[in-house]
Amino acid sequence: MILLSCKRLPEQQKGTDRRAIAKRAQEELLLSLLPRVTGRSCPELPALSHFPGGKPYFPDVPHFFFNFSDSGSFLVLAAGTASLGIDLQKTASSPRYLALARRFFAKEEAAAIASLPEEEGRLLFFRLWSMKEAYFKLTGEGIFHGIAGCTSPAFLSGEDTVCPVTDVRPGFPPQSAFVREFSFPEPGYVLTAAANSAALLQEVQYV
Numbered sequence: 001m002i003l004l005s006c007k008r009l010p011e012q013q014k015g016t017d018r019r020a021i022a023k024r025a026q027e028e029l030l031l032s033l034l035p036r037v038t039g040r041s042c043p044e045l046p047a048l049s050h051f052p053g054g055k056p057y058f059p060d061v062p063h064f065f066f067n068f069s070d071s072g073s074f075l076v077l078a079a080g081t082a083s084l085g086i087d088l089q090k091t092a093s094s095p096r097y098l099a100l101a102r103r104f105f106a107k108e109e110a111a112a113i114a115s116l117p118e119e120e121g122r123l124l125f126f127r128l129w130s131m132k133e134a135y136f137k138l139t140g141e142g143i144f145h146g147i148a149g150c151t152s153p154a155f156l157s158g159e160d161t162v163c164p165v166t167d168v169r170p171g172f173p174p175q176s177a178f179v180r181e182f183s184f185p186e187p188g189y190v191l192t193a194a195a196n197s198a199a200l201l202q203e204v205q206y207v
Contacts (some may be wrong), residue, residue: 001038002080005076005079033207037064044138046143053140055140065080074087084195091188109156131179177194179192
């Protein structure tokens, strides 16, 4: 199971550092979910460390895995007992979505987007981007390490389905994973999770 918690970020005022606001919100969400996953009381957060790609983790809590994403007005925390990645995308109007798809996506993905009416094509663009980003956040590489070569038939599958992702980047060692799109409480957003275990994606609970 993946536990999800989201927080609406306050409207950004002039001179306010959004990163500082997001960091405080991250700490609040972690303090609320860590006891639910681990069963241990946490009056304060354990010491934080980072994997080589920058993915955060708590060395003293080895069975607690988490990942953040923020877009638009929301910050989302996903937590569970196995490695995962999460990505939230606000599907706002983007006049360059087709040009971006043709530049960064596989030919068949860009063609699928181009074949749809504008609103549907834009939504598919954000769904695909979110799936790719969730995958790279799972691996800890970060999306800019290879989105142009990141493709899988799973990315074009139907929503709300656990999709196996294999051999994402030809020429690189195969790295099996699963992705799934989840509904988000606020309209106008796409939320995707990735995990090494299909079972982890079978159930999601907002807390």
